[in-house]
Amino acid sequence: MDATVKPLRIPPEMAVYAEKHEIFDLIQTLMRNLIVDKPRDPIQYLIGLLKRENIEVPRVMLLGPPASGKRTLAKKLCECIGAIHVTASDILKDDTDLTRAAQKYREENQEVPQDLWIKLIQQRLWRSDCVRRGWVLEAIPKNRGEALCLQEAGISPEHVVILQAPDNVLIERSLGKRIDPVTGDVYHVTFIWPDSPEVTQRLEKPQGPMTKDHIAQKLRAYHKQACGLQTTYHSRLRVIDADQPHVDVFAQARDYVLTRSRSDAPHTPRIVLLGPPGCGKSLQARLLAHKYSVVDVCCGELLKAVAADDSSMGELIKPFLESGRQVPDLMVRQILTERLSRLDCTTRGWVLHGFPRNVDQAAELQEAGFGPSRVFFLEMSDDVGIARLALRSVDPATGERYHLLLNPAPNEEVQARLWYDPQDSEEELHKRMKDYWDQVAGLQTFYPQAVRVNADQDPHTVFECLESRLVGRLPKVLPDSP
Structure with a gap:
């Protein structure tokens, strides 16, 4: 430089x-x-x-009405992401001046003052385990005022998950709830029952009154505060229906917690589109280039452009293109490297299609310093791809493209002069598709964070799928078990 x-x-x-x-x-x-x-x-x-x-590190708040499954979900999330599970009872376990002051209020059946409670939460979250591994706060905060005080104290979550379910379902769950006094795990006589007979024998009912009226009163109290909590955390909130199998609830919560908030850091898109013939790579590249001003780099068109000029490289690759042979990888790499190094690509970013075709080419692209930031596999069946390509044609007089089924020629005169590309014959297409499927497994292994998109749908729907994963950050990598 x-x-x-x-x-x-x-x-x-x-x-x-x-x-x-x-x-x-x-x-x-x-x-x-x-x-x-x-x-x-x-x-x-x-x-x-x-x-x-x-x-x-993870900073998660898990909220919801009584019996919505917060405890079970919080424990499974912490096991998955390596965070610390923090509850109200856990906060009061420490032997400090603050906890002793809070215990006095509880012994007198008084509510712990909010300012003291916020300091207790701070004290717990500032301990080394939470600082190092992150935390999942269960049922904290309980109202909007407490949430705002936490924000003022510098405690702000990255993700907030709120569980919800019909009141009649929650009442039924509350009446059947059982707790393991040794581990604190929550079970249910109908929905979740332990496999171990030893655990079954020591299960206990929750302490306190458990009548329908009492549970309904607690639900009404929660609903009064729920709207304020959703308003406070609306920008980082995911509401999940808890009235479904707990495995599905956990999967939705885990996927959301692993997503990363949008960053304002500079980012130059480097996109690679892969897929079988006919999947729409060229069309999607044009749409991305038009909306985001990235450079559309088609490897095939780039080679033709180089062969058409009078450069030494053009003279070298021209015989390969004229005879239909594959241009050597070394030449392709040199041409691509020169193109991707130009000022427009380095400042605006690029979307590449037609390369790489195999793992070796992908490794060469990586070694050359042009590793992609996003890789998309546009997937579709061979039958759909053949139907798209074998029936397409071009009017040599106007350059208009037609398709026998989707966009037929307007009259017989145009139909008579249409030109069909010999490479779009069914025999050639089957060969090209076989070549792609022979290499796709290796490419998917080489690009483990690649996104797979169903290309057998409306092109604008495919574009929306690409766009949604392009503007967001890649999900967090799960940490090793602590």
């Missing part, structure tokens, strides 16, 4: 490295934590953050 040359051109490798290691996101996270916590010594505070194993 030469600072004397204007405009200043930053090598693409720098942006790729920064995005791969999330340098921009790291800086954003550091600044956000600095502003929220307001430490007396900012430099030492930032050094301490950087020494942690992971700065972006």
